[in-house]
Amino acid sequence: MYTLYGSPTSRAARVMWMLEEIGALYEVIDAKPHCDAVLALNPSGKIPVLVDTEEGEDQAIFDSTAILLYLAEKHGQLTIPPGAPGRARMLSLVSFAVDDIEQPLWTMVKHGFTLPEEVRAPDAVRPACHYEFARAMQALEAYLGDGPYLMGDAFTVPDIIVGHLGGWAKATRFPVPEGRITDYMTRVRSRPAWRVVAKARAAA
Structure with a gap:
């Protein structure tokens, strides 16, 4: 399960798109930049922030590009594996x-x-x-x-x-x-x- 902090009108839309593509379960918390909930997870206050609760210990990932690459590699989808051609x-x-x-x-x-x-x-x-x-x-x-x-x-x-x-x-x-x-x-x-x-x- 993933929790995504941000808005569908922000770069969080990219993360939502990725989560839909890979068929992952997630919820969206409509959060504005620099709000308390976001600052507690990302000191820069920027959105989106993704919290991964699937490994038993919550892990916050921020920056939409980093989140996309993290999800792609974790789920083995929409990516080219490390070391592979391309x-x-x-x-x-x-x-x-x-x-x-x-x-x-x-x-x-x-x-x-x-x-x-x-x-x-x-x-x-x-x-x-x-x-x-x-x-x-x-x-x-x-x-x-x-x-x-x-x-x-x-x-x-x-x-x-x-x-x-x-x-x-x-x-x-x-x-x-x-x-x-x-x-x-x-x-x-x-x-x-x-x-x-x-x-x-x-x-x-």
Whole structure:
């Protein structure tokens, strides 16, 4: 059993998606960043935080990417095993998703409403963010290759991250190139596991 602290409208959605994909039992505690419950588990106050109660001793894991990789390796799903061909590529794609695709989107979000008003500068950062995102989309198209997913026929952790970021891009009006990338986004976001999460997001 897992307990997830966060909101379906935050990066916790990625963890929910993963938990649905692997068929794990979990509950979601709707918690805001820096609330007492979150601070007790993660001193940075950031969400999501996942508490694993399956091993007899509660273990808190924080950072959505770390949580996804932890769950993938623990359950042996949506991952390439250590030492196996393709493992390095999968980890590289995880880093690419977070460093190249998420970074400009998150910067724009922070300057839109997360940072204190006195330090926001959305007009100043917007051109650079759009430039970086466009370059990331060019790379993503190349990484996709001929397979349905980033690792070919296998749906893995980087697909969850990139698929989730497709929603961020739409919400923040970052253009996603038509064709292979939009087809890919539709494909991953049509999976039954994501539909469960999307329903929870709509109700949040």
